[in-house]
Amino acid sequence: MNIRSALGRWFAPHPQPPAGERAHELLASLFVMAWMVEARDPYTGGHLWRVSRYAELLAEKAGLSEAEVARVAIGGFLHDLGKIGIPDAILLKPSRLDPHECETIRTHPEVGARLLATHPLAALVRPTVEAHHERPDGRGYPRGLADAEIPLDARVVAICDAFDAMTSARPSRVGMPVEAALDIIGARLGTQFDTELAGHFFSLAATGVLEHIVGHSDDGIPLQSCVTCGPTLVLTPASAPGDDVHCRSCGGGYRITATPTGFLGVEPTGRRGDARALEPAADISLIAGVVQSAVARVPLQDMLASLPQGCPA
Numbered sequence: 001m002n003i004r005s006a007l008g009r010w011f012a013p014h015p016q017p018p019a020g021e022r023a024h025e026l027l028a029s030l031f032v033m034a035w036m037v038e039a040r041d042p043y044t045g046g047h048l049w050r051v052s053r054y055a056e057l058l059a060e061k062a063g064l065s066e067a068e069v070a071r072v073a074i075g076g077f078l079h080d081l082g083k084i085g086i087p088d089a090i091l092l093k094p095s096r097l098d099p100h101e102c103e104t105i106r107t108h109p110e111v112g113a114r115l116l117a118t119h120p121l122a123a124l125v126r127p128t129v130e131a132h133h134e135r136p137d138g139r140g141y142p143r144g145l146a147d148a149e150i151p152l153d154a155r156v157v158a159i160c161d162a163f164d165a166m167t168s169a170r171p172s173r174v175g176m177p178v179e180a181a182l183d184i185i186g187a188r189l190g191t192q193f194d195t196e197l198a199g200h201f202f203s204l205a206a207t208g209v210l211e212h213i214v215g216h217s218d219d220g221i222p223l224q225s226c227v228t229c230g231p232t233l234v235l236t237p238a239s240a241p242g243d244d245v246h247c248r249s250c251g252g253g254y255r256i257t258a259t260p261t262g263f264l265g266v267e268p269t270g271r272r273g274d275a276r277a278l279e280p281a282a283d284i285s286l287i288a289g290v291v292q293s294a295v296a297r298v299p300l301q302d303m304l305a306s307l308p309q310g311c312p313a
Helices: 019-040 048-059 066-078 081-085 099-105 108-115 122-131 150-169 178-187 195-207 284-297 299-306
Strands: 216-218 225-226 230-233 244-246 254-258 265-272
Touching: 019 048, 019 081, 019 284, 019 299, 048 066, 048 150, 048 195, 048 216, 048 284, 066 122, 066 150, 066 284, 066 299, 081 122, 108 122, 122 150, 122 178, 150 195, 150 284, 178 195, 216 284, 216 299, 225 254, 225 265, 244 265, 254 299
Parallel strands: none
Antiparallel strands: 225 230, 244 254, 254 265
């Protein structure tokens, strides 16, 4: 299914598409590019959505404008775009990376920036894509920027990306508790993380709102666990009892179940999925929802206008 057919009305034929509708098409195309990265790794199910939600909430808590909040949420979804250029042998390696592999992973911010080079909306997200691994102490990458040299959007997303990485499962470990992840962030204020923004993140955590995002792949939809691989099973708003879902790590098959109160779960079928069942399929409804949420705040033109002076257009 191509993006034009999948996203329905945004890609309906128009003799002369309205400027706003064309902008939605362009934005949706960015989101699908980003989703392709997540689709490669069964252990990052929901990572882009979670980072985008954390970033949106943190930007709100920090008092940013509506245009800035929308821009940060979009950047949060797109931050790892450059990982599309990382070989599977490195991106999906279950054990510790060697120094050469680490250097390869460190190229993804610049790869992402290059991928965006000719996109009409590049200016909206390039600062986040390129700088979300920079650090206030200047020891980040790719450019070794420090403190206020790092774009605000990237400073917001850096906290959210690290928090999600720590609280999510990987092949070699389970996700750590929220409090443990917050303690690590707290120990790295002013070095790895922006002190003021981290303070706002701690305030968010105190409200309990983060708990409704950790371990989820969409609003109100927790990841389900494969008995072999852990939380790798992604359900969607369209998932229904009786549907089949497969672990994209081991291929194990599961049937979706529901409790009398309507909560969805899974039970193993004992059957392995074939090639068609294991083929990644973009969650178009999720992508459409994130796009709609962002542009409902302010028009894309206003988001672009909110970019700091000197940011390349």
